[in-house]
Amino acid sequence: MMTNNFHTHTFRCLHAYGTEREYALEALCNGMEQLGFSDHAPFPDHDFGYRMPYSELGEYLSAIDRLRPEFDGRVKLFKGLEIEFHQKYIDYYKYLLEELELDYLALGEHMYFGSDGELKNIVLASSSDDCLEYAENVCRAVETGYFRFVAHPDIMFINSFDIDKNIEEACRMITDCAAKNDMILELNANG
Ligand SMILES: [Zn+2]
Ligand SMILES: [Zn+2]
Incomplete structure (x- = not known):
């Protein structure tokens, strides 16, 4: 139960x-x-x-x-x-946890910022390259220490792509950084 x-x-x-x-x-x-x-x-x-x-x-x-x-x-x-995570919101995470006394933040990356700074939506990924960017962003967030668990990292599977090297690499990046930072990964199965 x-x-x-x-x-x-x-x-x-x-x-x-x-x-x-x-x-x-x-x-x-x-x-x-x-x-x-x-x-x-x-x-x-x-x-x-x-x-x-x-x-x-x-x-x-x-x-x-x-x-x-x-x-x-x-x-x-x-x-x-x-x-969602972005470096520019670090003060906001602090404000939520310290001033508003939230018990926790869960990292829920739906929107993320690509390497070109452009705002992207992982649900609308156009190729498996986007999964790599998504994974980079998740890892960056995990390393800040502001989040207690990663909600649905498997959201990147909501697309029509076959599992390829990029997606395998994205999974490896996320599991490695989670292991290194003692971070919980949610299995959501929505993706
Ligand atoms: Zn949710
Ligand atoms: Zn969500």
Whole structure:
């Protein structure tokens, strides 16, 4: 039986259902011990899509705070976000963890920056070369130490390419840097 889950989205991300309280109740009814909320992080200066607006971040976090006493001693609730990595957001990660006191950030690379600085979406990869860039970006993020686990590294398989040398190399890069940094990789299977 699954007793811990740290990858949870709510209605706020615009592609999931249920409130924070409904998820916590469901966790309780299913005998779970720990539930981590990791809705998609909004950014102050850019809307990457499929997520709450930045103006809702405070309400999301306080909704979890309000639930904690109610579920105390039954299900341990964690306040997190699934978030993309870019070097320019380092101060934002610090702000989320230190000022807003989030329990964790999960690295969720959907959008990433290519070697030319261009914003890309791994789901729309045009060739397996993009998987290499994606893997480089994941490794760079892992090494910063701001993330507690990598959400769905297997998202790079959402495409019509055959497994080739690039994809094998991308997998190796991610597993090697995860091993080196003692980083958890989620098996999501969506890809
Ligand atoms: Zn997610
Ligand atoms: Zn995701």
